[in-house]
Amino acid sequence: MGEIHENKMHKLTIAGGHKDRFFIANQYGESIIIKQTNLNEMVAYEKIFNSKSSDPRFRENQVLKNFLPKYYGVQELEAPSIYQDDSLSKDNIPILLENLLADKPNASILDLKMGTSSLSLKKRAKHDVERIKLKDSMTTTKTLGFRVTGYIIKDSNGNTLEKVVKPHGKIKAEQIPIILQKLLSFQNDQNGINSEAIEYLKSQISKMIKYFQNIHSRQMQCSSLFIIIDNLNRKYDIKIVDLSSCQDFKSLEERDTGFIFGLTNLLAILQTL
Incomplete structure (x- = not known):
């Protein structure tokens, strides 16, 4: 090995x-x-x-x-x-x-926990269930269908300007557009926000919404959206990660409404930038 x-x-x-x-x-x-x-x-x-x-x-x-x-x-x-x-x-x-970052050395990244509940498939004691529900209520999980679980903002030289990890309950809904603007902005120059990257994200999320609404028959419990933006090299990606609590619905017609809710709200925020 x-x-x-x-x-x-x-x-x-x-x-x-x-x-x-x-x-x-x-x-x-x-x-x-x-x-x-x-x-x-x-x-x-x-x-x-x-x-x-x-x-x-x-x-x-x-x-x-x-x-x-x-x-x-x-x-x-x-x-x-x-x-x-x-x-x-x-x-x-x-x-x-x-490795989604292999060809994006200067990437800024954003990790969003998707859905309206972060209870996993793991069996838990009642007090643990209540603790997780309380944590969800203190974040944007219930109100937006996603919450920020971490992000890294880099400058054009690949240096980290800002790093936040697991800010449970600290990032409110009104702060999310600001974080997205940082993620999508050219750093250390006057070019401002990267409209190409915004259009890429909106296009990909729209495709995800269409898929989740019409075809997808699994519950993606506790999965995340991993957003990668290398503004300097103009390389972008957005993927669903962490399938550790993913499970098939019994019916092919059932939909993951929590994930759809989160995707729809994320797209709406991006459309305001």
């Missing part, structure tokens, strides 16, 4: 997540990351990326793949294990994903 190291790309990837679950291995280069995840997320990626034409969700999966980082399967481990635990378990599975 290649040497594992944490580099700048790794640190950016986890602006709003769990840094101890992401690695870059030399044998893959910087285009692929290893994510240590649970069985549910691995199964979700397998279903989406490796579905057969006979699968009733085959058409849905073909579209959904466009909104996710590329999935390259489960890493084959060689002893000794590089991970925190000595053996694999259902909560310790190394999957290989596209």
Whole structure:
């Protein structure tokens, strides 16, 4: 197994997540990351990326793949294990994903937790459920269908100007347009906001809304939108990440209304910039 190291790309990837679950291995280069995840997320990626034409969700999966980082399967481990635990378990599975930051060295990023509830599939004690519900009520989760879980703003030289991680309850609805403006603005020059990047985001989010309203039949509980804006190199991306609490609805006609609510409100904010 290649040497594992944490580099700048790794640190950016986890602006709003769990840094101890992401690695870059030399044998893959910087285009692929290893994510240590649970069985549910691995199964979700397998279903989406490796579905057969006979699968009733085959058409849905073909579209959904466009909104996710590329999935390259489960890493084959060689002893000794590089991970925190000595053996694999259902909560310790190394999957290989596209490194969305590999070709965007100066990218500013924004991580948005989507939906109107952040309760995961994990069984929890009653007091934990109440604590999570209280946290949701203190953020924009209920009112906008998403909340900011982290962001990094960089200047045109790739230097970090601002970094915020897990600001639970501190970022209000009126601050979100300001954060988006920072994300989408050219830094250290007079060019102002990047209209090309705004149009890209609006176009991609509109496609997501159409898909979620008409085809998507899964609940993307606790998933995030990962927005990447490299204003200097004019490279942009927006992907859905974290499928650890993703589950299929019983009916192909059921829709994830919380995710749709969040996408719709995010698009409305972008249209005001």
